[in-house]
Amino acid sequence: MSTTTRTAEEEWLRFREAREAALAESHGWLTLTSFQWLADAPSGVELVPGLWSETDGTARVTARAAHALTDLTNGRSIDGTVTATLDDEESLSWVASDGPDGRRIVVELARRAGRYVIRTRDAEAPTLTGFTGVPAFEYRPDLVVEGRFEPYDEPVDERIGTAHPEVPGTHRSVGDVVFRLPGEDGDFRLRASQENTGTLAITFHDATNGVSTAPWRKVTVRRPRRDGTVILDFNRTVNYPSAFTPFGTCPAPVDGNVIGAAVEAGEKMPRP
Template identity: 35%
Template sequence: MSVHDTTRAPEAGREAVDVDPELFAAEWEKWHQGKDARLAAEHGFLAITGLHWLSTEPQTFPGTPGTWSTGPEGVVVELDEGTELVVDGHVVRGRHLFGVIPERSGIDAVWGDTVLEVAKRGGNDIVRPRNPAHPLRADFKGTPAYEPDPRWVVTGRYETFDEPRPTTVGASVEGLQHVYDAPGRVVFRLDGQELSLTAFNGHAPGSLTLLFTDATSGVTTYAANRNLTVETPGPDGTVVLDFNRATNLPCAYTDFATCPLPPAENRLPVAVEAGERIPHERGPVD
């Protein structure tokens, strides 16, 4: 049985979870280690060495082979003689057309130990080299976090909108914007207050993503954004929000990310002292 399967009456405005504290902490630790392992994977976000914006003018970039440009036919690279990439398992040389890349999609090209992420973010084509020897990855010591506490697990309800609402949000890169369809909102209680967060579709089918900030943002947690994944709502719209699993997005660690910012309405007026804290890479936190 999951530690989230049973609850008892709310205490102090929160939904208290009736669980074995040691089991709860062990499950959280396993989850947290897995999250950090994905972040620090060989070609994960911590391996990114640059964020390069493509234009119609051919350009070269540090740590990246060839000359790059984009236009009506999509992203193009012109490789020097003797240089090759592996794209979708095929070796390419000379001129290679990646084509038009859809928003929030990407193609990986392998160049020796480096993986070149060719992607589109906020309507712009980009190239991001990922090298496992990058110091940010090599020196990573894990993400600091609050101690897991069952009192930060709350039950809420998911309310769908009549139609998904196109929602424009800012990004960690100045001047960049993202547009997401918001299918609904999640309503819940904390500290005796009824609160709500606009929800976006999550990575797993049926799941939800909640981008938010709160009174800890910029103090003990990363200022720009926090992220919470919510599993598929129950038939009656019931959802479980485990704020112990509120995570940093990649922009909390590296300036080479294009992470979305929360919608304006997703600023919580309470201090959510749970989940991941400001990374060591951004400086010490008291």
């Protein structure tokens, strides 16, 4: 093993450590325990007390002091009605409940497809307390490949599915990433979105899906160089939260983002 390869693998191991530490956060993705649309009329919901609803674009929760709910936007106990208003695709850690400190369960408010939904995040969820890491393929230096980015004149918004059948999604494609994998004839061309940092994100299917990996995965690519070249490190391919929990609303790949080969790198299907 060359010094360069050894250094790259060491960096990848540090990446894996940081990734698993982020997943193990006390109210992270592994703690989701419900997905519940809010009704028009004040109604009870599962796992937390109070009456919850949405009216005229505003979410509401009504509770008594005895319910021991905390408004996380100001840290105060709820005794009456509190409201919140979000734009579509926004989320808010809104209310906390239960546990010795009253914050074992965090209620996340989100707005999806014009509707309000709450998701409970329980710091004692079995998916978190039983978490021992994400299975991953061994490091593959040959699956760090050079490609090129071909930007569009203007971003293109495309409708996509998500991990939740009632939640449609939109993918904003900013260009194509073109690359070749070792042992494969011809190029692959995948549409990419752009993150706030300028990096490119590629959500894709490949031949390992449903065999050793989740139904789809994502790889992030650093900002393109001046000449448009990019480096795709498939060892850093990760699962979406929906691979760990049925309560995710993660975006599926845009039509055509399929690698017709087995990308045996990055994260595998999570353990049950």
